[in-house]
Amino acid sequence: MKRYEKQIALSEIGTHGQQKLAEAKVLVIGAGGLGCPVLQHLAAAGLGCIGIVDADLVQESNLNRQVLYTVNDIGKPKVMVASEAILKQNPEIKLAVYQCNFTEENAFGIADGYDIIIDCTDNLIARYLINDVALVLKIPMVYASVHRFEGQLSVFNYELGPTYRCLFPENENLNALNCDDSGVLGVLPNTIGILQATEVLKIILGIGSVLSGKLLIYDGLSAQIQTIEIPKNALAVQHGLLRGIDIHQRNSQAVKSVSKIDFMRFLHDDSTIIIDLKETYEEAAIQAENIVNVPIDQLENYLEKYRKDQKIILFCRFGNQSFQAANYLNKKGYTSVFHLENGVATLIQK
């Protein structure tokens, strides 16, 4: 525990607090300007499990502010580079990596089970989605965003407090506002990301006063911080909750299956991974060039190198194992998983 002795020495934390950190599960959405400092500092603080969601590859133009990444990482998936870097800094933590965007389809599959969602995204559509998902899951959303030399920070849905929609009720201009290409001072998202990480630690530890019901605005140019009170807007909260429930219902995925005919067709489709779940010692019931044999206990490991939207078809002898495995992968955030109903037995019967 030498690693944490400086924070354990704080009477507000102690070994009890460190234990709380070790048991916490947080989801960081976005591994960019805000996500990098958040990930680095939560990992260093010894958080038990950190999920990272980001579909992007490292670009040269990220390097002025996203200091987790180096020149050698350009073109590599951010989630991969980030997870390697922070595991090097603290090998004691557990990571879950989602190389995809956070969408209505995968939101609940990814976020379910986490204690806190940390909004490090770069667009408003994702922010409203995170808000609505957090409401349904009854977990806080630690929000930050940046613009040029300014940053905003708040904690939403904390102990039934105000939400992102109480601050900014949704409106028709959403798409026009969605992309911010006006530039940002490299150091700025780091300043704000560190404040964001501080709020996360306070929530987990139950110390201090959490920035709920308040919007903190930091202006780097004038070195001024202003705090605005956000009253709770019951209608806005309800709007978010209802949308969240609707998204949840629409996407609580029934396991998708493929028919015999479609299965045969996909045997010739190189972009689809077809997985035979049989044990390696069992004889293959069907053989084709693009069928791989992955026993069920090795499935997650095998799929690690693929994106969450990779099309995958699972099959086994009678369709029961493949059903369970597809259900499991759906929950893990894979969005395009199918299984062969009734298994290869149906193929052989003709």
Added chain:
Amino acid sequence: MQLTVKYFGIIADFTQKKETFLPLDASIDTIEKLLCYLQELYPEIKNVTFSIALNEKLISKNEALIDGDEIALLPPFAGG
């Protein structure tokens, strides 16, 4: 008799300043009148969504203004 108006984010990009002081008189004595005045001065902000804070508290409807009030125009930030 004076009001302080503070601009943030993309709104400050349009106004090219972070704050301004306006005289409080019959032509600007409510939030609604203030917004009309500002939209005339800076037509770009008509196309921007923003929330409004009066004396560091978010408000959701028109309010009367009094001497010394501070109004902040807060657009959402998208960047991360």
